[in-house]
Amino acid sequence: MHIHQYEKLWLGLSLLLIVGFVATVTYGAVGTPAISMIGDDGDTLNPNAIDDHPEFGDPGVEKVGESEYAAYVVARQFMFQPDPIVVPANTTVTFYVTSADVIHGFSVVGTNANTMVIPGEVAELTVEINDPGEYGIVCHEYCGNGHHGMEGLLKVVPADEYDGGDAE
Amino acid sequence: MSTGSGAATFVDRYPEEASIVRQAFFVAFVAFGLGALFGVIQALHRTDILRFIPSTDYYTVLTAHGVLLVIVFTIFFLVGLFQWAITRSFDRPVEDIRITKAWLALMSVGSVVTGVTILLGFVDEVGISADVLFTFYAPLQAHPLFYAGLAVFLVGTWIAGADWFRSWLAWNAEHPDDRIPLQAFVVLTTMLMWYIATIGVAVAVLFFLLPWSLGLIETVNPLLTRTLFWFFGHPVVYFWLMPAYLLWYTVLPKIAGGRLFSDPLARVVFVLFLLLSTPVGIHHQYLDPGIAESFKFIAMTNTMFLLLPSLLTAFTVVASVEHGARQRGGTGLFGWLRALPWRDPAFTGMMLAGLMFAAGGFSGMINAGMNINYLVHNTLWVPGHFHLTVGTAVALTMMAGTYWLWPQLTNRRLYSRPIGLLQVVVWFGGMALMSNAMHVSGLYGIPRRTAEPQYQGFDFSTAFGSVAELNVQLAIGGTLLFVSALLFLANLAFSWGNPTTSGLGQTLPPALSGPDDSPRVLDNMRLWAAIALVLVALAYALPLGAIVADSGLFGPGGDAYPVTVVLNSVAVTAERLTASVGATLADVGGVLEVIR
Amino acid sequence: MTGNPLRIETSGGVLVGFVVLAVVVFELRTVLGMLFGIDVSGVVYFPVALAVLVGLLVAENALRSVGSKEG
Ligand code: HEM
Numbered sequence: 001m002h003i004h005q006y007e008k009l010w011l012g013l014s015l016l017l018i019v020g021f022v023a024t025v026t027y028g029a030v031g032t033p034a035i036s037m038i039g040d041d042g043d044t045l046n047p048n049a050i051d052d053h054p055e056f057g058d059p060g061v062e063k064v065g066e067s068e069y070a071a072y073v074v075a076r077q078f079m080f081q082p083d084p085i086v087v088p089a090n091t092t093v094t095f096y097v098t099s100a101d102v103i104h105g106f107s108v109v110g111t112n113a114n115t116m117v118i119p120g121e122v123a124e125l126t127v128e129i130n131d132p133g134e135y136g137i138v139c140h141e142y143c144g145n146g147h148h149g150m151e152g153l154l155k156v157v158p159a160d161e162y163d164g165g166d167a168e
Numbered sequence: 169m170s171t172g173s174g175a176a177t178f179v180d181r182y183p184e185e186a187s188i189v190r191q192a193f194f195v196a197f198v199a200f201g202l203g204a205l206f207g208v209i210q211a212l213h214r215t216d217i218l219r220f221i222p223s224t225d226y227y228t229v230l231t232a233h234g235v236l237l238v239i240v241f242t243i244f245f246l247v248g249l250f251q252w253a254i255t256r257s258f259d260r261p262v263e264d265i266r267i268t269k270a271w272l273a274l275m276s277v278g279s280v281v282t283g284v285t286i287l288l289g290f291v292d293e294v295g296i297s298a299d300v301l302f303t304f305y306a307p308l309q310a311h312p313l314f315y316a317g318l319a320v321f322l323v324g325t326w327i328a329g330a331d332w333f334r335s336w337l338a339w340n341a342e343h344p345d346d347r348i349p350l351q352a353f354v355v356l357t358t359m360l361m362w363y364i365a366t367i368g369v370a371v372a373v374l375f376f377l378l379p380w381s382l383g384l385i386e387t388v389n390p391l392l393t394r395t396l397f398w399f400f401g402h403p404v405v406y407f408w409l410m411p412a413y414l415l416w417y418t419v420l421p422k423i424a425g426g427r428l429f430s431d432p433l434a435r436v437v438f439v440l441f442l443l444l445s446t447p448v449g450i451h452h453q454y455l456d457p458g459i460a461e462s463f464k465f466i467a468m469t470n471t472m473f474l475l476l477p478s479l480l481t482a483f484t485v486v487a488s489v490e491h492g493a494r495q496r497g498g499t500g501l502f503g504w505l506r507a508l509p510w511r512d513p514a515f516t517g518m519m520l521a522g523l524m525f526a527a528g529g530f531s532g533m534i535n536a537g538m539n540i541n542y543l544v545h546n547t548l549w550v551p552g553h554f555h556l557t558v559g560t561a562v563a564l565t566m567m568a569g570t571y572w573l574w575p576q577l578t579n580r581r582l583y584s585r586p587i588g589l590l591q592v593v594v595w596f597g598g599m600a601l602m603s604n605a606m607h608v609s610g611l612y613g614i615p616r617r618t619a620e621p622q623y624q625g626f627d628f629s630t631a632f633g634s635v636a637e638l639n640v641q642l643a644i645g646g647t648l649l650f651v652s653a654l655l656f657l658a659n660l661a662f663s664w665g666n667p668t669t670s671g672l673g674q675t676l677p678p679a680l681s682g683p684d685d686s687p688r689v690l691d692n693m694r695l696w697a698a699i700a701l702v703l704v705a706l707a708y709a710l711p712l713g714a715i716v717a718d719s720g721l722f723g724p725g726g727d728a729y730p731v732t733v734v735l736n737s738v739a740v741t742a743e744r745l746t747a748s749v750g751a752t753l754a755d756v757g758g759v760l761e762v763i764r
Numbered sequence: 765m766t767g768n769p770l771r772i773e774t775s776g777g778v779l780v781g782f783v784v785l786a787v788v789v790f791e792l793r794t795v796l797g798m799l800f801g802i803d804v805s806g807v808v809y810f811p812v813a814l815a816v817l818v819g820l821l822v823a824e825n826a827l828r829s830v831g832s833k834e835g
């Protein structure tokens with residue numbers, strides 16, 4: 001089979017490009033700790049039994065380490081609980097997000113803290129929180145005819161103003 | 169200029185097959201027109217430029233837009249084009265026209281049932297709705313007719329594929345030593361890919377969603393049905409693309425004045441698509457909890473390799489067009505560009521579509537990179553991307569291809585070539601505006617699939633310009649696209665009024681380097697199908713196994729969330745439904761009668 | 765085909781070329797904004813860009829008619 005000279009060259013360059021992409025993405029995923037990927041670390045649970053769940057029954061933020069916090073968040077038609085989510089600045093926060101009904105999204109606007117929220121699954125994402133400020137949270141997956149109203153707020157407050165626990 | 173080579177046309181030689189192709193195109197274009205109307209409504213509504221429907225109806229519009237355009241329009245066009253390609257390239261009539269009519273009828277009935285079920289979402293009194301968008305993620309639940317229509321439609325496409333394989337076998341019996349003609353090769357590999365891909369959605373619909381919507385099973389596993397959807401959801405994008413590739417490989421070089429550069433390389437490309445299209449679907453689920461990172465990683469790597477056949481295509485298509493230009497007397501490093509038939513809407517449409525596909529490929533690479541995906545996932549960036557690919561590379565190529573093919577299916581000239589040229593150029597410009605606005609909005613975090621991306625508690629911050637300005641851009645772009653769609657449909661409709669003419673036939677020249685010196689193994693469909701299945705099993709066995717092991721085939725529990733708003737008594741509902749489906753079917757039947 | 769099938773130049777090409785150029789010029793502002801962080805006001809950019817494009821089109825047209833008179 002005859003393959004033209006230029007065609008071979010193009011083929012080689014294409015393969016090089018592809019390998020380059022794979023390498024970049026791999027480096028991005030493994031080599032940079034800025035945000036962990038969503039994986040299968042979270043538990044599974046029955047969405048109808050959320051109210052009895054030890055953590056999701058009363059969702060909120062907990063201190064779990066020196067400067068480490070855990071934020072339990074429930075998404076349901078058409079709100080996030082708690083709202084707002086209040087965390088202290090300059091800490092590491094792990095969000096555990098699950099749904100009480102249908103599939104939702106959870107995205108902190110303007111950042112790459114972003115996950116799908118699937119009933120039965122707990123999404124786990126760890127985020128480095130820096131400066132104080134307010135960030136919008138949107139549900140970015142269609143979840144029913146009130147979807148466009150589904151939003152929340154992440155409040156990052158200076159450590160000394162943080163009163164711990166739920167700010168609902 | 170549109171005068172053919174004087175040869176007999178497709179309809180002269182195969183009147184029955186030509187009628188099938190016309191009918192398939194007709195359904196495709198009706199869906200396209202409706203879809204475009206819904207598209208412009210979305211573009212004006214979500215940007216808050218003009219709102220004339222309640223926001224809750226937005227999702228009915230969006231479901232209809234998605235289903236009508238990427239299921240009905242693209243796939244009906246595909247079956248029409250493939251029927252033409254099979255008949256033309258084997259140069260033999262269908263084995264049994266009744267079968268051919270049967271699959272077209274099944275596909276049409278399925279589409280009408282699903283389509284009507286969606287549109288009934290506008291009429292609250294009926295109590296039927298399917299506002300689940302074209303991805304129908306459980307546990308949002310549509311009316312059973314939505315899933316049933318889809319199932320019937322799918323069965324129709326399967327029979328269509330079988331019909332074409334049957335033609336191949338019959339042809340092969342008479343030509344045991346010949347290589348499969350290139351167009352037929354594209355059809356056969358594409359349909360093999362389709363059989364593999366539809367396993368996912370068929371299992372999701374037939375074993376889980378349909379029984380669940382009928383109340384036969386209580387729960388489904390939302391992650392499982394979602395994963396099965398994307399098992400189908402990525403290869404389907406290549407299914408949309410293959411008709412465009414068929415036109416780029418076999419028709420575009422001819423319109424450009426030349427011929428395809430290399431036939432063997434084209435075969436390699438289509439085999440690669442068959443092998444690599446399916447084991448990548450998890451790249452749509454990078455952000456899903458419950459799927460391990462390693463599986464996402466495998467999907468990412470496969471996805472990057474799937475770039476290869478498209479990169480090879482870029483080379484071949486440009487080389488073939490350049491060859492055509494030089495045949496027409498073009499010279500110079502870039503000077504040959506001026507020798508191309510830019511006035512021909514078929515040519516210009518396909519070239520502009522290809523150009524946008526390059527841009528779409530670029531934004532696609534960004535989507536495919538796992539970590540960058542976290543920035544753009546489910547933002548408006550994503551529709552920005554696929555309006556370049558399926559919405560332009562595919563849709564515009566289909567329109568351009570229609571300008572070339574339609575006269576050969578009807579023996580009537582196109583109503584106006586200048587309007588055709590204007591139409592493709594307006595599509596290109598409108599899409600540049602809309603898609604640019606979508607990409608940029610996405611980077612600012614504005615979500616897709618929402619009626620009102622204007623929030624109470626915060627504003628989106630912009631790196632340059634303003635959200636208001638992007639909204640205007642998006643709305644202008646969407647309006648131009650709608651106008652372009654109308655121009656296309658009107659041009660075709662008026663063509664019907666032209667008198668019939670003879671001699672509009674076109675022939676397709678063989679490739680510069682033909683198939684004979686390529687390895688015969690390329691034509692071994694069994695082998696490629698087997699390898700493709702193995703690759704799919706490798707990519708999916710473990711993730712699917714893990715999902716089922718974690719929370720069972722039917723999930724950890726949870727209710728169904730029907731999107732139906734008002735519930736009437738079942739009897740009333742059924743009565744109204746049969747009446748409206750019956751009326752629609754009668755309408756469609758009447759029109760098909762005319763177009764035949 | 766009416767006319768010469770091997771016609772070297774087509775004015776269709778000029779139209780298409782200009783549309784493509786216009787899109788490139790339009791995207792340039794996005795590139796400036798997203799990649800280089802230069803925020804050019806659309807109210808200034810688009811009228812200027814439009815004027816330049818129209819100017820080019822007029823110039824092209826004039827040159828071509830001169831060319832064809834000579835040729
Ligand atoms: C008149 C031309 C068109 C306009 C104005 C238009 C406009 C839009 C807009 C604004 C959206 C985003 C809606 C949202 O996420 O809230 C959208 C979504 C979409 N469009 Fe189009 N579009 C057009 C043509 C097409 C074509 C030709 C195709 C494919 C062949 C297509 C396929 C889709 C799909 C699949 C979606 C996503 C639906 C979903 O998220 O469920 N569109 N369109």
Ligand SMILES: [Cu+2]
Binds near residue numbers: 143
């Ligand atoms: Cu939502």
Ligand SMILES: [Cu+2]
Binds near residue numbers: 401405448451452
């Ligand atoms: Cu994909």
